[in-house]
Amino acid sequence: MQLGKLINYVFATLLILMLMAFKIPEAEINEQRTEVIVRKIGNEFLFQLGDSTSRILPIKKQEGRYLLQFENEFAFEPDLLSFSVIKVFEEANVKNNFIVETKNCITNEVVHSFEITDTTDNSEIACRKRPLPKACYNIYVTIIEENKPETVMHKTAEKDKSTLIYLTVLGIVLLLVFIVIVNRKKKSLSQIELIKIGAFLFDKNAMKLIYKDKKEELSNKEASLLDLLYTNVNETVKREEILQVVWEDEGDYLGRTLDVFISKLRKKLEADSSIEIRNIRGVGYRLVIN
16 A cells, blocks of 8 residues: 555544544533523523513533523413423423422522422422512422433443543554554665665666766666676676676577667766776676776
């Protein structure tokens, strides 16, 4: 796999893992949903009172109860509150049992409360028709999660925590593997075999001659010939050996083909006067570096 594609793949994987690891827990989503429902209760209650202008203050959660506060004082019949709560909970398809308490803001006394369960008859709610005078009231809504006992919620939280830890560790491991692969790739790139021939660098694999900041391409035969001569630097390499190693007895070799390739190499190496390819008459060629 190419390095660029590998980088994109690893970063995409890490991004997905991060999104999975830091997603909003289910418990937090349920809490936000409950706050919305409690605010709807406040809206419905004010609507039943004929109040379309009063503001509902931000919903707060205190000791497991949701606090519903209003901007202005009001008088009300408890029946309107119970009706509003039941209506909103039924529309939201809330199956949990719940307790609603109304407290006087000044005295903090409970002036009205009721509980709704699967077996509760709405007609049994106490003080339904007994109006309460105008005052500042706070309404507390407590959700009794019958279907989610505390032990189950605790296990769910622990499971979410374990999943978060697992995904985090997995992401770190992938990141470390990615770093190792990139480092190895860089190391392998830095270990390209560059042969120093005088003032030139000879990249045998890429078949290039590098002189200062200039690069010159070599043909396959030129690269093989230069490599053979350099391997035997300052020694004579016989024509027969060159033919066998470079041309491998191929049919495209002609009598003066070697001489032509030697001339090409001399031309490409002429920038450095310390390098010389000598013709050893009747024997072969010798690469000499002074």
